[in-house]
Amino acid sequence: MINIDIIILSYTKNEKLKQFTEQTINTLLRSEDPEQIKFNILVIESNREIEPFQYKNTSTLYPKEKFGFHKFLNIGAKFSTSNLICFCNNDLIFHEGWATSLINAMNKDPELVCLCPYCPVFHGDQPYNFEEINYGFINGINFTGWCFLIKKSIINITGQFDERFKFWYADDDYRLTLKYNQLKNAMVKSAKVTHLGSKTLSSEKISANNNLVLEGFAYYKYKWIHHNFGLYLYDKLKYWLKERYLNFSKKKAA
Known part of the structure; x- marks a missing residue:
């Protein structure tokens, strides 16, 4: 039997989002023969107001720390005991045999250490003739941050x-970390997982989304493009001033 630790990030602010998480879990459990592949599911829940609620067939953890996408993935990884870890959003529909397809690709190429599924909605609209195994690091095409499976051993190379x-x-950041360390990544066409599209984030206020985008972009440019801390601070100030101006204009117009 193959064990896969599944880390699902969830923010259950309302009943609708709770149903999305439950759908993710239920389709996951139906997707594979439990005698062949065992999923050990850990839900990292951001809304501590619903504690000690536990999603069925999971262990549900409520971190005390303020949410951070990578921070919560690290928390999940620390609880992992299997050789394979799959990091997931809570807005997914898993199709039959998706994990088997990823494992088959890994068996075909043992150097593959990060594998991503094929989304029938997103990938189906792309102008590509996909092979079964699609190597590379293009965001959304070869690497899907909403669901990716890794060999736990690569954490010793990439770090947290x-x-x-x-x-x-x-x-x-993660796809470029894989590329920098010359670690093989690929999207596997027969591993089908439908991504419903950032249901939690879309429920946030637009201004909060803008702040997340600008702050992330400033640090991304610093780390992967210009490597200049002064420019990083300048970008942060520039984006902060822009956000302040937009908020002021909205209040004035109201």
Whole structure:
């Protein structure tokens, strides 16, 4: 039997979002023969107001720390005891045999250490003729930050997820970390998982989203593009002033 630790990040602010998380868990459990593949599911729940609620067939953890996408992935990884870890959003529909397809690809190429599924909605709209195994590091194409499976051993090479990425550009940071360390990543076409599209984030206020984007982009440019701390501070100030101006204009118009 193959064990896969599943780490699901959830923010259950309302009943609708709770149902999305439950759908993710239920489709996951139906997707594979439990005698062949065992999923050990850990939900990292951001809303501590619903504690001690436990999602069915999971262990549900309520961190005391303030949410950060990479921070919560690191918490999940620390609780992992299996050789394979899959990090997931809570807005997914798993299709039959998705994990088997990833494992088959890994068996075909043992150097593959990070594998991502195929989304029938997103990938189906792309102008690519996908092979079964699609190597590379293109965000959304070869690497899908909403669901990716790794060999736990690569954490010894990459280190923990960079917790300065709180949400936006976290996927870019990890795919570039894999590329920098010359670790093989691929999207597997027959591993089908539908991503319903950031249901939790879309429920946040627009101004909060903008702050997450700008802060993430400033640090992304510092780490992966210009490597200049002075420019990083300048970008942060520039984006902060821009946000303040937009908020002031909205209040004045109202």
